[in-house]
Amino acid sequence: MNTQRYFIELSYDGTPYHGWQIQPNATTVQECLDKALSTYFRQPVSTLGCGRTDTGVHATQFYAHFDLSVPPDGESIEAKAKLPDPLCSVTGINALLPYQIAVKRVFKVDADAHARFDATERAYHYYLHFHKDPFKLNRSWLYKGELDIEAMNAAAELLLNYTDFSCFSKSNTQTFTNNCKITAAFFEEQESGLRFTVRADRFLRNMVRAIVGTLIQVGKNELNLAQFKQIIESKNRSNAGQSVPACGLYLVNVIYPFVK
Template identity: 65%
Template sequence: MSKKRYFIQIAYDGSLYHGWQIQPNAITVQELLDGAMSIIFRQPIETLGCGRTDAGVHSTEFFAHFDVENIDEVKVLNSIASINAKLPYQIAAKRIVPVANDAHARFHATARAYKYYIHFEKDPFKLNRSWLVKDKLDINLMNKAASELLNYTDFSCFSKSNTQTFTNNCKIVQAVFEEQDGSIVFTIEADRFLRNMVRAIVGTLVRVGKKEIDIEDFKVIIDSKNRSNAGQSVPACGLYLVKVEYPYIN
């Protein structure tokens, strides 16, 4: 029996963690997941995730791939309960899927979607899970500006500087705000995202909602390709990775 590759799907509340990726002197989701699976499979397990969520960011659907040697596939697929028993309550393993040995959780993803939650009144049950905004926002203006994102591909103005990416081009297919129980939720879907992109987009659209800038200003910011022209990066607490799609996983 040789090495076999799998995808694991997880969900996590990122409030307590310094993001997904293993870092020195900080607790991360990847570190805890690798540790749990290394115990269960009795061999070193190193996952590679579909992306790098920042400190405090959440995910309802996250995939990572990993390799296991000399363990029957049925045992691997039936290990979810055992893995969950080793994980903290804020991280949940959902399923394991066998894939080809060259399958890649990051590079083979064909679409990703995020949601960003904003609320307007103090709510202890939304602490670390949504961003409290005290200003009134014009959601109609924000949606008109958000729709302009679908007309662009270069989003350098919303990207964290000095990132190791070969291109700042992305294809956004959905960007919309919806009202929900006195809050608003922003949903954005694209083939790929840049570092800090969603939080920078929301921060700039909130400026539109406050009427600090108009839609033409928003377009000028995108055309500038300059991060310093865009709005603030909004807090991580409201951001959720909610969907990652692959051609070989249902």
């Protein structure tokens, strides 16, 4: 039995889920997706995601890959399901998924294409708002207080000068290195609050939320730029600020050299 590898692009509201990755005794996005794909394609399907978002974190763009068994006579799974092209699978798969998870497209890739290791850049947004808004519940963090946005952006720019971000990483992770190359990090004022954008080749577990939490301390004038640099250079998580709530965090962009 031969196999064909596929990429699947999706988005999800992470509020009701315990993150992306399958866990025992907890509902996750990956679990729901694998069940839907297995039902739709009538064979066991296991996905591998481009990253691992935590409980309550959202994604407007997320990729995963999976393999389908193809009968040796050349009849494709799509043909057996009377679907001429994987793009036609989107409606059927979405019908099997909870409303909080939406598949955007499914497409063939080379057998060695990898959703996690082939990504060359990822981007996150973090949203804060300053006034109670029922339509932002679980979508943005309600922050009560004033912030020095200019100081926060000055500190965020310093991130581009470093590669070791151990101070912003959750401890006891299974990564071999805490090095990342951040190419952009800045706050923008919006009508109802703030949006933080950060781009890098890779991210560590809890990294963005820890960065934002530490930048908030700069915005509250609890840290100056020299102290912010000392925290990064210390490579010690206990020196950085608290992680901000998951509700404001979105994975928004994942770049591959072979995906348009």
